[in-house]
Amino acid sequence: MSSTVGQVIRCKAAVAWEAGKPLVIEEVEVAPPQKMEGQNAVFPRILGHEAAGIVESVGEGVTELAPGDHVLPVFTGECKDCAHCKSEESNMCSLLRINTDRGVMINDGQSRFSINGKPIYHFVGTSTFSEYTVVHIGCxxxxxxxxxxDKAAEGARIAGASRIIGVDLNASRFEQxxxxxxxxFVNPKDYSKPVQEVIAEMTDGGVDRSVECTGHIDAMISAxxxxxxxxxxxxxxxVPHIEAVFKTHPMNLLNERTLKGTFFGNYKPRSDIPSVVEKYMNKELELEKFITHTLPFAQINKAFDLMLKGEGLRCIITMEN
Structure with a gap:
């Protein structure tokens, strides 16, 4: 195969032309990476924020990566220079923090994707629903x-606990x-009282730790x-809806309950993620059980259907080539 370094690449991508509509597999043009890889744009854009791939080429000034390297594009970056990146307490990079509104590259304010000369915008700096994508080096x-x-983009850890109570509206999830x-397992639909009251009764006053993963504001309050x-x-x-408001009585805080959030597991992507992958390689993490389906790129909309029906946990999308 001839080299494509420095050239515009034509490839397939799943394009979101508008909200609420299925993705459309299109042939797009991907411009080569620029130095150190704003306006606001929403549609059309190429979605996707979880992936693993191989470096095809790098732009000017990139020394950490070379063609052929195996990499994970991540939706939040690590510039290694800002106050957040230099802090041991934070991974909220000032330069490359997730931004769902920015549809262009930071370097020049332009998109690297196009169809017939019309720009197709990026999504959270990754746009992984494409056979090729361009990502800032910090991401x-x-x-x-x-x-x-097919497994390197997943990660999970369960710390030892005597009781682990799952809460879900989908009863079939219990077996999984x-x-x-x-x-x-607790299904809130089975009770006439708030689920937090049910759990408090089950545990003599409440659990030691709770983790809320849906982003639904009522579930957050219950957690x-x-x-x-x-x-x-x-x-x-x-992640909740942008207009959602978290409401709870102040006494819940004054009675020494702690509420906190986490972003990307508090991992610094460039510094920490390689060690997570090594945990998998050393069999410290079991990732296979997360994967319920593997589908070709052409069936990407089926993966969303499986998710919305509650039938899939993690679906791997494979590129045909």
């Missing part, structure tokens, strides 16, 4: 080349949840109000 984590690319160590006073900690992981 790429170089990983072990022996790591299988058992594989991850869940010992009990906080179900932790035990005095020492309980609730961690919010899911």
């Amino acid at each position: 790429v984590a170089k990983i072990n080349p022996l790591a299988p690319l 949840a058992k594989k991850f160590g869940v010992t009990e 906080f109000e179900c932790v035990h006073d005095g020492w309980g900690v609730a961690v919010l992981v899911g």
